[in-house]
Each structure stands twice: as structure tokens, then as C-alpha cells.
Amino acid sequence: MMRIPKLINRVDFGLMSPDEIRKVSVTKVIAADTYDEDGYPIERGLMDSRLGVVDPGLRCRTCGSRAGDCPGHFGHVELARPVVHVGYIDSIYNCLRATCRKCGRILLQEPKLEEYRKWIVEMREAGQKWWEMTNEIVKSASTTEKCPYCGEKRALLKLEKPTTFNEGKNRLTPSDIRERLERITGDDAVLLGINSKIARPEWMVLTALPVSPVTVRPSITLESGVRSEDDLTHKLVDIIRINQRLSENIEAGAPHLIVEDLWELLQYHVTTYFDNGISGIPPARHRSGRVLRTLAQRLRGKEGRFRGNLSGKRVDFSARTVVSPDPNISINEIGVPEHIARTLSVPIRATEHNIEELRNLIRRGPDIYPGANCMISPDGKRYDLRYADCEELAKTVEPGFIVERHMMDGDVVLFNRQPSLHRMSIMAHEVKVLPGRTFRLNLSVCPPYNADFDGDEMNVHAPQREEAQAEARILMKVQEQIISPRFGGPIIGGIQDHITGAYLLTRKDTLLTREQSQQLLAAVGMFVDLPKSAVKEKGVEYWTGKQIFSMLFPKELNLTFKAKICENCARCKKEECEIDAYVVIRDGQLLHGVMDARSYKALDRCEVLDRIVKDYGTTAAREFLDRATKLSIAAAVMLGFTTSIDDEDIPPEAKERINEVLDDAREKVNKLINIYNAGELEPLPGRSLRETLEMRIMEVLAESRDRAGEIAEKYLGLDNHAVIMARTGARGSMLNLTQMAACVGQQSVRGERLSRGYRGRTLPHFKLGDLGAEARGFVSSSYKDGLKQLEFFFHAMGGREGLVDTAVRTAQSGYMQRRLINALQDLRVEYDGTVRDDRGAVVQFVYGEDGVDPAHSDNGKAVNVEKIIERVVGG
Amino acid sequence: MSVEFDARQHVLVPKHEILSKEKAREVLERYKISPHQLPLIMSSDPVVKAIGAKPGDILQVSRNSPTAGRAIVYRYVIEE
Numbered sequence: 001m002m003r004i005p006k007l008i009n010r011v012d013f014g015l016m017s018p019d020e021i022r023k024v025s026v027t028k029v030i031a032a033d034t035y036d037e038d039g040y041p042i043e044r045g046l047m048d049s050r051l052g053v054v055d056p057g058l059r060c061r062t063c064g065s066r067a068g069d070c071p072g073h074f075g076h077v078e079l080a081r082p083v084v085h086v087g088y089i090d091s092i093y094n095c096l097r098a099t100c101r102k103c104g105r106i107l108l109q110e111p112k113l114e115e116y117r118k119w120i121v122e123m124r125e126a127g128q129k130w131w132e133m134t135n136e137i138v139k140s141a142s143t144t145e146k147c148p149y150c151g152e153k154r155a156l157l158k159l160e161k162p163t164t165f166n167e168g169k170n171r172l173t174p175s176d177i178r179e180r181l182e183r184i185t186g187d188d189a190v191l192l193g194i195n196s197k198i199a200r201p202e203w204m205v206l207t208a209l210p211v212s213p214v215t216v217r218p219s220i221t222l223e224s225g226v227r228s229e230d231d232l233t234h235k236l237v238d239i240i241r242i243n244q245r246l247s248e249n250i251e252a253g254a255p256h257l258i259v260e261d262l263w264e265l266l267q268y269h270v271t272t273y274f275d276n277g278i279s280g281i282p283p284a285r286h287r288s289g290r291v292l293r294t295l296a297q298r299l300r301g302k303e304g305r306f307r308g309n310l311s312g313k314r315v316d317f318s319a320r321t322v323v324s325p326d327p328n329i330s331i332n333e334i335g336v337p338e339h340i341a342r343t344l345s346v347p348i349r350a351t352e353h354n355i356e357e358l359r360n361l362i363r364r365g366p367d368i369y370p371g372a373n374c375m376i377s378p379d380g381k382r383y384d385l386r387y388a389d390c391e392e393l394a395k396t397v398e399p400g401f402i403v404e405r406h407m408m409d410g411d412v413v414l415f416n417r418q419p420s421l422h423r424m425s426i427m428a429h430e431v432k433v434l435p436g437r438t439f440r441l442n443l444s445v446c447p448p449y450n451a452d453f454d455g456d457e458m459n460v461h462a463p464q465r466e467e468a469q470a471e472a473r474i475l476m477k478v479q480e481q482i483i484s485p486r487f488g489g490p491i492i493g494g495i496q497d498h499i500t501g502a503y504l505l506t507r508k509d510t511l512l513t514r515e516q517s518q519q520l521l522a523a524v525g526m527f528v529d530l531p532k533s534a535v536k537e538k539g540v541e542y543w544t545g546k547q548i549f550s551m552l553f554p555k556e557l558n559l560t561f562k563a564k565i566c567e568n569c570a571r572c573k574k575e576e577c578e579i580d581a582y583v584v585i586r587d588g589q590l591l592h593g594v595m596d597a598r599s600y601k602a603l604d605r606c607e608v609l610d611r612i613v614k615d616y617g618t619t620a621a622r623e624f625l626d627r628a629t630k631l632s633i634a635a636a637v638m639l640g641f642t643t644s645i646d647d648e649d650i651p652p653e654a655k656e657r658i659n660e661v662l663d664d665a666r667e668k669v670n671k672l673i674n675i676y677n678a679g680e681l682e683p684l685p686g687r688s689l690r691e692t693l694e695m696r697i698m699e700v701l702a703e704s705r706d707r708a709g710e711i712a713e714k715y716l717g718l719d720n721h722a723v724i725m726a727r728t729g730a731r732g733s734m735l736n737l738t739q740m741a742a743c744v745g746q747q748s749v750r751g752e753r754l755s756r757g758y759r760g761r762t763l764p765h766f767k768l769g770d771l772g773a774e775a776r777g778f779v780s781s782s783y784k785d786g787l788k789q790l791e792f793f794f795h796a797m798g799g800r801e802g803l804v805d806t807a808v809r810t811a812q813s814g815y816m817q818r819r820l821i822n823a824l825q826d827l828r829v830e831y832d833g834t835v836r837d838d839r840g841a842v843v844q845f846v847y848g849e850d851g852v853d854p855a856h857s858d859n860g861k862a863v864n865v866e867k868i869i870e871r872v873v874g875g
Numbered sequence: 876m877s878v879e880f881d882a883r884q885h886v887l888v889p890k891h892e893i894l895s896k897e898k899a900r901e902v903l904e905r906y907k908i909s910p911h912q913l914p915l916i917m918s919s920d921p922v923v924k925a926i927g928a929k930p931g932d933i934l935q936v937s938r939n940s941p942t943a944g945r946a947i948v949y950r951y952v953i954e955e
Contacts, residue, residue, distance in 0.1 A: 832906065840912050841908075841912040842913055842914060842949075844948075845906075845946075845948050846943070846946070848942050848943075849940040849943040850942040850943035850946075
């Protein structure tokens with residue numbers, strides 16, 4: 001096909017006139033049949049070869065192209081009687097209601113119309129939605145009783161969905177409707193929202209029906225050789241058959257009743273041809289009882305043309321499988337199964353330098369792993385290696401050929417996990433081909449993807465062009481995404497065991513022998529000399545864990561901060577801290593303090609990692625993270641770390657004290673209730689007596705839970721593994737532990753104590769109106785001891801609310817984010833620092849008013865004064 | 876509310892100034908835009924009325940910003 005360069009100035013949307021329908025038509029369709037006995041299309045039938053071709057080998061009789069090149073051509077059916085178009089039924093109704101049934105003018109005085117016309121012109125110029133004026137015009141016109149032009153009285157017009165109009169008791173035929181629409185003048189049509197230059201109202205009633213090209217309704221040949229027609233073809237067969245019967249009956253002068261019936265049937269078929277999901281009429285069905293999928297069904301909904309094929313589509317060069325962890329690969333890498341690596345290909349242009357390598361790949365063919373799938377010669381011819389003599393083809397390769405070779409180690413791919421809520425949901429990884437059937441990913445990249453390994457699947461996309469690959473490498477690599485622009489801190493970092501391991505290693509009393517130290521460093525892949533030993537005892541050298549961990553830091557790193565385990569004492573003892581929570585790093589040496597969540601945990605403050613990314617670059621940060629996580633795991637393995645339910649054991653005397661506290665609280669609650677019943681309770685400002693009582697009770701119970709927790713905490717020291725995890729921020733919290741060890745506490749629904757269930761009580765085990773602690777859902781047992789029956793029930797009530805909340809919250813926030821993204825998707829930061837929309841209009845004169853990229857600044861601030869002072873003064 | 880109420884006196888209303896013809900042209904040239912690509916403000920806006928700006932004027936608004944301390948933005952006055 002010849003391409004003519006054209007500049008589109010504007011696009012008009014109008015209606016097709018019957019004449020236009022006939023003009024674009026290549027043939028009138030008369031026969032309700034498709035193919036004859038020999039399997040050839042019937043002349044003037046629904047599969048007429050002038051309507052386009054779908055069978056290979058045949059040529060289109062209109063354009064002469066073969067299947068695939070022929071775009072298809074419209075035909076038409078001359079309808080024996082007009083029918084209304086369902087899609088425009090509301091507009092037709094508006095037109096009929098607003099105009100006189102006799103003279104066709106809008107039922108409003110001329111000055112009023114003139115005013116509306118002026119408004120419409122103004123709104124049009126201002127680019128506003130002028131057609132929305134129609135509603136107002138129709139509303140006022142349809143209440144006029146007498147035509148101001150010819151004096152005709154209006155008759156009650158009712159639309160009986162979907163397509164029939166009744167005027168009083170009379171039914172309006174589509175012919176009547178068409179006549180009335182014809183009477184509407186062009187000027188009046190504009191007021192009804194119809195631009196009469198491109199659409200006449202009467203065109204909403206069809207006298208000729210376009211027959212879609214065969215290319216949009218191809219028939220499929222089953223293996224048995226039986227032809228199966230598309231739903232649209234079936235529907236068109238119905239239309240043509242009824243149309244034929246209708247015209248025969250009219251010609252034969254059949255009784256009025258029979259003609260009317262057939263006419264109505266024709267209307268039904270044309271209606272369902274356009275939309276088979278209209279309420280009020282039964283949907284057209286296939287012989288098997290399946291509902292037909294007609295024009296509107298093809299476009300509408302999630303799997304429709306718009307949402308399913310245009311806004312979102314399936315792509316080539318992608319793969320999907322289950323993900324599993326691999327702590328030994330870098331965060332930048334992704335383990336790809338060999339099977340996928342064989343299927344996904346990367347095009348490589350042959351040059352003098354790589355030609356031998358490529359020849360070898362071709363020789364190996366598509367089935368032996370580092371091979372190739374396809375070869376393209378410079379004239380564009382494709383050679384599929386599955387069906388070729390690879391040995392021979394390899395000899396023909398010259399510089400300039402393109403070889404589609406298997407995916408290999410070091411290739412860049414995009415890795416994605418749905419839902420893709422932020423930009424870190426798609427990151428570029430380097431391929432590492434591994435045995436097995438799953439994608440392998442480093443544990444540190446779980447937070448940005450929000451992935452775990454309980455069966456999650458993820459997608460890989462292989463960029464093909466060098467430009468796309470370079471862009472992915474430079475902008476999207478995992479190491480470039482360590483700092484999240486959402487809060488200006490690392491979103492990629494250590495998790496769980498990485499934190500505990502680092503803590504165990506850097507604790508004050510961790511001393512390692514030469515062998516141990518070297519083993520740890522070997523696990524990281526560092527084969528370097530050890531520094532001078534810190535301790536020498538009985539002739540044996542020992543290294544501290546801090547020394548070993550310090551070997552990962554850049555040489556000039558200087559930092560001072562408080563670790564997560566810090567207890568926020570009133571007066572900080574700094575370097576003398578008993579629990580070693582004051583972290584001092586000088587010249588890359590960890591002098592004091594421990595490594596924990598504050599140092600390099602994802603989504604935490606992450607002081608060390610944050611500093612390394614910002615001062616030493618992303619490559620240094622990636623190396624640090626890869627090593628630190630491996631070192632921590634190795635340390636945890638070497639030093640030993642386990643946890644079990646007996647970590648929450650507390651001695652009997654603690655139990656007793658906790659029980660005392662709880663009994664005390666119960667008594668206090670009862671006292672409060674007695675005061676309340678006696679009417680002596682002082683209400684808090686702005687609260688009713690009852691609310692005051694509830695608040696006071698909640699206070700007492702919360703305090704008692706906290707005190708019980710404190711008692712338990714005294715017996716749970718930093719030598720306890722569960723406590724180590726909680727305090728270092730690796731996993732769990734002290735609240736979790738005290739709930740297990742001491743007391744679960746008050747259950748609540750909507751922030752209040754439990755009160756619903758029965759009349760005046762939560763369960764029939766209690767007295768009516770009992771406000772005591774137990775009766776309203778206070779759980780005094782611990783998880784470890786086990787809950788009493790009633791407590792268990794209350795706990796389930798509270799737990800259920802949590803579940804419902806999360807379900808509702810995700811749905812709500814998902815919708816909110818969708819709308820936000822739709823509103824903001826066209827905005828971008830231009831090179832001059834302004835934020836502009838798609839028309840180039842300024843939204844912000846300086847991005848964020850300060851022009852700061854949160855991913856490249858400290859906590860989103862333009863300057864970090866403390867950091868500068870520390871650097872200058874030297875801490 | 877009294878007729879004399881001046882929106883400019885309110886603590887939450889930042890400073891608005893009408894730019895001179897040259898200054899306005901400078902701004903448009905700096906961002907390489909037409910006036911309609913600026914954020915718009917209606918001539919019926921209380922502040923616009925108070926400073927007596929006319930449609931076609933460009934206003935300079937200097938306001939306090941939590942991120943930048945002080946931020947300067949421009950508004951194009953349009954008819955209601």
C-alpha cells in the first residue's frame with residue numbers, strides 16, 4: 001500500500017448517512033448464506049469475496065491483496081423498513097420530547113432559543129462542553145404544552161425500553177420517528193447537541209445497515225473441516241433473513257399485523273447486533289444456548305478492545321514463573337532458569353570481532369543452551385534455526401547479520417511483580433542462568449517488590465535494542481533504586497537475619513579466632529589480610545566482630561548515631577553506654593556501638609547504608625550491601641541463633657507479680673463502675689458520663705497491660721534471642737513478646753471495648769449491663785499460657801476487625817491511587833526545573849518549590865546542616 | 876462581612892503584585908511560554924480585585940514554602 005504523508009488537522013465525530021453507507025459499500029448483501037457446497041463464498045452473500053479475504057491463497061476482489069494485506073471492505077443491507085439504532089435511543093428520545101410533533105420546531109420561544117444559541121457559541125469558543133446545555137434545553141422544552149409556532153398540543157410520549165416509543169396509546173413506528181426527526185431544522189439540531197453539518201437527527205434511524213468486512217468476523221475451520229462462523233456473521237444472517245421475509249411480505253401485500261411483527265423482529269435483530277447486553281430484551285443466543293458476543297460486547301469491559309487490547313496488551317520477550325530466594329547472588333542479579341534463557345533471545349549484530357563467537361552459537365542451535373534461535377541476513381530474511389542446517393548456516397554468517405542468541409549471563413532484563421504500585425516494582429537485573437525452574441532473587445530486593453516466597457510469581461521482560469538495554473542499565477538497575485524517592489531513605493537493605501547477624505557479630509563480647517575471622521571473610525568472598533588483632537590472650541590472637549565488620553566500610557567513613565537498641569536514657573553516656581548503643585565510626589573503623597536496624601535495615605533510618613549510597617555512590621553501596629548481608633548470615637550461623645516458644649518463659653515470681661497487677665486493675669475497674677453507678681463520677685470536658693467511664697477504664701486496663709509487660713521485660717534480657725530480634729529491629733516488637741509472655745490486653749472494635757452481641761452484654765455468660773473488665777473483652781491471659789474460652793472469642797472479634805480493615809483499606813487506597821495516577825500521569829519535570837503538563841502549561845515553577853530530588857537528598861531536605869558541621873568540626 | 880474587608884490583610888493570603896509589562900515579558904521569555912500556559916487566576920478573585928489587576932495582567936505571588944522557605948510563582952489573570 002502506498003503511504004501518503006498527511007497532516008491531521010482535526011477529527012470530527014458524526015453519524016453515517018444512509019447515502020454514505022451506500023457509498024462506502026462495495027456490495028449490496030442479499031443472500032443470508034456464507035459458502036456454497038464447494039466451499040466458495042457466495043456472490044452477494046455474507047462472505048462475498050469483495051468484502052475482503054481471510055482464507056490464505058485467495059485474492060480480494062476489491063483491492064486485489066491477499067489475506068493479511070487486505071484490510072477488508074464494508075458492504076451494506078437495504079433494510080425493507082427503517083429501524084432505530086439502540087446506541088442513539090436517548091438522543092432520539094430527547095429530540096422527540098423537545099420538538100413539536102407536527103412542525104418539528106423546539107418547543108421554546110424564539111428569543112429563548114436565540115439566547116441558548118449564543119451561549120453555545122461562547123462555550124464552544126472557550127472549549128467547554130457545549131453539548132451539556134442540551135439537558136437543560138430538553139428539560140424546559142419538554143414541559144411546554146403547546147407549540148409556540150403552530151399551536152399543536154403536545155401528546156404524552158413515553159420511551160419503552162429499549163426501542164419502542166408510545167405516544168398516548170399509539171405506537172410510533174421507526175418510520176414515524178424518522179419523519180419527525182427529518183422535520184427538525186439544522187439550527188434546532190445544534191441546540192439538541194447534534195452538529196447538523198456532520199450528523200442529521202434522522203440518521204439515528206437506519207434505512208441501510210453497514211455489513212462489516214469479513215476481516216472483523218473471520219470464520220474458523222475446525223480440524224474436522226467443519227466451518228464455524230463468527231457471532232457477528234450469525235447475527236447478520238438473522239438480519240438478512242428477516243429483512244428478506246419482510247420485503248417479500250410487503251410486496252405480497254400481507255396483512256398489516258404480519259408486517260408489523262416482522263418489522264419488530266427485524267428491530268430486535270438489529271438491536272442485538274449492536275448490543276446484546278441490553279436490559280429489557282432477551283439476549284440473542286447461539287444454537288447451543290451460548291449468548292452471542294456482538295459489537296458492544298467486543299469493546300466493553302475488562303477484556304474488551306479498549307481495556308484488554310489497547311490500554312493493556314500481551315507482550316513478546318517476556319517470561320513468568322515462581323520466585324525463590326538466593327542469598328548468594330548480588331542484589332543486581334536475577335537467577336533465570338535455563339529453559340527460559342533458551343526461549344528468550346537477544347539480537348546481536350555480527351561484527352568482525354564477535355563473528356566467530358556467533359558462528360559457534362548458531363552451530364549449537366536452538367536446543368543446546370548457549371545457542372541461538374534465529375538468524376537474520378542484512379536483506380531482512382529470517383532463518384529459523386529450528387528448521388535449518390545450523391552447521392551450514394553458521395558458515396554463511398557475515399558481519400551485518402543479526403543473530404538472535406539465547407539469553408546469557410550479564411544480559412539485562414526488567415523484573416516486575418504486580419501490583420506495580422511504585423517505580424521500584426519494575427527494576428533492571430543482570431541475568432545469571434541457573435539450574436531449576438524458578439526465578440531467584442536476592443532477599444534484599446524483597447521490600448521494593450513486596451515479594452515473599454509463598455508462591456509469588458514474577459515477570460521478566462528482555463529489552464531488545466541496545467538503546468533500551470542501556471537505558472535499563474543506567475536508570476533502572478537495582479542499585480540505582482536503593483534510595484526510595486518516597487521518603488528519601490533506603491528501600492533496599494538488610495532484612496530479618498541480616499540485622500540479627502550483624503548485631504551478634506558487632507556485640508561487645510564477640511571475639512573471634514584467626515580461623516573464625518577468615519572463615520567469615522571467606523563467606524563474603526574477601527580474601528585479604530586480617531588487621532592487627534585487638535586482643536591477645538594466653539598467646540592466642542582474637543579479633544573483635546567490630547573489626548571484621550569494619551572491613552566492609554569505605555576507608556574514610558565517619559559516622560556517629562544511636563543504634564535501634566538505644567533506650568533513650570535521660571542522660572546519654574555516649575561511648576560508655578552499657579548496651580553499646582552509641583555508634584561511632586571513624587575512618588572506616590567501627591569503634592563503638594553495634595550494627596542493627598538503624599545501620600542498614602530496609603525501610604528504617606539506615607544510617608550507614610544511606611551514607612554510603614550518598615557519599616560513595618551506588619556501586620559501593622551495592623558491594624557493601626551484598627557483603628554485609630552475607631557476612632551477617634555467616635556470623636549468625638557461626639555464633640548460633642535460634643528461637644522458640646521458651647524464649648518467652650518467665651519465672652513463677654514474675655507470673656505472680658503480673659497476676660497481682662491484673663487483679664489490681666480489675667479491682668480498680670470495679671471501683672470506677674461503682675462510682676459511676678453511684679452517680680459520683682466527674683465527667684471529663686466534652687464527654688458524657690458513660691464515655692468518661694469507658695475512657696477511664698480503658699486507661700486503667702492499658703496501664704495494667706503495660707505494667708505486666710514491663711515486669712516480663714525485666715526477665716527478658718538482651719541474652720534472649722527473641723528479645724534480640726525485637727530490640728535490634730530485625731523482626732517482631734517487645735509488645736509481641738509481652739503479649740506472648742505476660743498479658744494480651746484489651747480487645748477492641750472501632751477503638752472501643754467490645755460491647756455488641758446480645759442486648760446489654762457481649763455474651764450470655766455475663767449479667768445484663770456488666771461493664772467489668774472480663775465482660776467487655778479484656779484478655780488477661782498470655783498467648784503462651786493460652787486464652788480462656790471467652791477470651792478466645794473476644795480475641796477473634798478483635799482479629800476479625802483487623803482483617804476487614806485491611807481488606808477495605810487496600811480496596812480504597814487502590815482506587816485512590818488509580819485516580820491520582822490518572823490525574824498526574826502527564827506531568828513531568830522539564831530540563832528548566834519546571835513541572836509541566838502535556839500542553840506545556842506550568843504546574844510548578846520549581847519542582848517541589850525547592851527543586852530537590854528526594855532520592856538524592858538527606859531526608860528530602862536541600863541541605864543537611866548537621867552533616868556538614870560534623871564533617872568540618874570532625875564530630 | 877464588611878464591604879471594606881481586604882483579603883490582603885489575612886494571614887493566609889500571600890503577597891500578590893502586578894508585574895510591569897517588561898517584567899511580565901521577561902517571565903514569559905524565561906519559561907518560553909504563552910500567558911495561557913501559566914496557572915490562571917480569575918479577575919473575580921478577592922485579592923485580584925483588591926490590588927486592581929485586570930485580565931491580561933501577570934501577578935507575582937511570593938509565599939512561604941515548607942520546602943524552599945520562600946517560593947515565587949506567577950498567575951495569569953483571566954476574565955471570570
